[in-house]
Amino acid sequence: xxxxxxxxSVFRALGASLLIAFLLPVSATGAESSAVYTLQVDxxxxxxxxxxxxxxxxxxxxxxxxxxxxxxxxxxxxxxxGATLDKADTNRAVEAAGFSMRELRKKADDA
Amino acid sequence: MTSRLVAVCLAFAAGFExxxxxxxxxxxxxxxxxxxxxxxxxxxxxVYRKATDDPIPADRELQVLGGVSxxxxxxxxxxxxxxVLPYLDKELDVTMPGGRxxxxxxxxxxxxxxxxxxxxxxxxxxxxxxxxxFLGIEIPTGDDDDRDGLGRLPAPLQLGxxxxxxxxxxxxxxxxxxxxxxxxxxxxxxxxxxxxEFGDEARLDASLQYRVWPQELGAGTPGFLYxxxxxxxxxxxxxxxxxxxxxxxxxTSFFLSPGLQYVTKRWIIEGILQLPVSQDLxxxxxxxxxxxxxxxxxxx
Numbered sequence: 001x002x003x004x005x006x007x008x009s010v011f012r013a014l015g016a017s018l019l020i021a022f023l024l025p026v027s028a029t030g031a032e033s034s035a036v037y038t039l040q041v042d043x044x045x046x047x048x049x050x051x052x053x054x055x056x057x058x059x060x061x062x063x064x065x066x067x068x069x070x071x072x073x074x075x076x077x078x079x080x081x082g083a084t085l086d087k088a089d090t091n092r093a094v095e096a097a098g099f100s101m102r103e104l105r106k107k108a109d110d111a
Numbered sequence: 112m113t114s115r116l117v118a119v120c121l122a123f124a125a126g127f128e129x130x131x132x133x134x135x136x137x138x139x140x141x142x143x144x145x146x147x148x149x150x151x152x153x154x155x156x157x158v159y160r161k162a163t164d165d166p167i168p169a170d171r172e173l174q175v176l177g178g179v180s181x182x183x184x185x186x187x188x189x190x191x192x193x194x195v196l197p198y199l200d201k202e203l204d205v206t207m208p209g210g211r212x213x214x215x216x217x218x219x220x221x222x223x224x225x226x227x228x229x230x231x232x233x234x235x236x237x238x239x240x241x242x243x244x245f246l247g248i249e250i251p252t253g254d255d256d257d258r259d260g261l262g263r264l265p266a267p268l269q270l271g272x273x274x275x276x277x278x279x280x281x282x283x284x285x286x287x288x289x290x291x292x293x294x295x296x297x298x299x300x301x302x303x304x305x306x307x308e309f310g311d312e313a314r315l316d317a318s319l320q321y322r323v324w325p326q327e328l329g330a331g332t333p334g335f336l337y338x339x340x341x342x343x344x345x346x347x348x349x350x351x352x353x354x355x356x357x358x359x360x361x362x363t364s365f366f367l368s369p370g371l372q373y374v375t376k377r378w379i380i381e382g383i384l385q386l387p388v389s390q391d392l393x394x395x396x397x398x399x400x401x402x403x404x405x406x407x408x409x410x411x
Contacts, residue, residue: 040236042234042235042236042239043232043234043235043238043239044237044239045237045238045239045286045287045288045291046144046286046288046291046335046374047332047333047334047335047374047375047376048374048375048376048379048408048410049144049145050332050376051147051376051377051410052145052146052147052150052185052410053147054376055147055150055410056147056148067331068331068332068376069330069331069332070288070328070331070332070333071237071288071328071329071330073236073237095188096147096148096149096185096187096188097145097147097148097188098144098145098146098147098185098188098189098229098232099145099188099234099239100234102236
């Protein structure tokens with residue numbers, strides 16, 4: 001019985017160590033978290049057009065990932081850790097794709 | 112006599128080469144939708160055309176098989192330039208006093224270069240309205256002096272016109288998440304080469320693309336399946352041979368074309384069947400039976 005209790009304690013300790021090991025890097029990354037922006041784009045009405053907007057936005061320094069939702073006309077831009085999205089650059093990119101930017105919001109501002 | 116007969120039967124045929132650009136667009140003409148700055152779009156359209164409705168006993172049969180390659184480049188969000196290069200295989204069968212004769216040719220036809228500028232756009236959530244004039248030139252890249260055992264092929268059967276011909280027009284596009292409407296009017300000013308001048312051409316085109324799938328839009332960028340209906344009203348002036356009007360050329364035709372188009376973020380596949388509804392052609396000009404167009408486009 002004692003040996004079972006001891007084994008359980010060992011597993012608990014091991015589990016806690018693993019948890020800490022996983023959490024530490026997350027916590028460290030959290031200090032350099034990626035900013036996420038949501039653009040409201042006017043004129044976007046088909047999937048083929050979304051590609052042009054995504055390519056233009058991907059050219060902006062610091063952009064990690066771009067994803068378009070055609071139905072809502074929103075484009076979500078995820079930045080590389082520490083990078084921010086400049087409104088003028090974003091507007092220029094959307095115009096270069098032939099569309100119009102109505103609004104740019106930082107994801108944290110949504111809360 | 113042979114040349115004359117072939118010229119007559121092809122009188123209307125030569126001008127019916129729709130130029131469509133490479134965005135989500137109509138399949139038989141242009142659109143005002145943008146090509147993003149610094150980006151390329153490519154389109155390949157395979158064409159099969161048959162014209163056998165012959166009002167004279169020569170029992171003429173024309174078949175054209177080909178591929179039309181289009182490369183578009185966005186100079187800015189409002190300005191785009193396009194290059195169009197057709198590869199065609201033309202074959203004409205005709206009954207002569209000596210029997211049935213087949214004349215054919217194949218190769219690169221006349222290329223087109225044109226620019227399009229969006230002079231007006233109104234972008235609102237989930238919809239856009241645009242007006243864009245375009246102006247271009249047809250370059251005589253096709254062979255205009257091809258010959259067979261019967262001699263020089265008549266001008267309308269040649270791959271190229273031999274002349275530099277300007278064209279221009281204006282296209283309007285209204286696109287929503289559910290449907291798209293395009294309307295275009297254009298004019299092509301043909302000039303003479305080799306003592307032959309194709310008649311000038313005027314067109315009025317319209318297209319409706321209606322999203323039939325998915326009926327309810329989900330998240331992200333799902334593919335759209337459009338049912339397509341296009342109409343083309345074409346007018347061609349008489350050709351001129353040695354400065355004299357050819358009475359068996361030119362006329363007015365109206366085509367109605369059902370089709371399908373599947374549009375994704377990177378590529379489009381599409382097909383359309385052009386059917387003549389009305390053909391009021393001059394003299395003994397050969398009438399069209401049908402044209403099938405199918406192809407793909409992609410962004411890169």
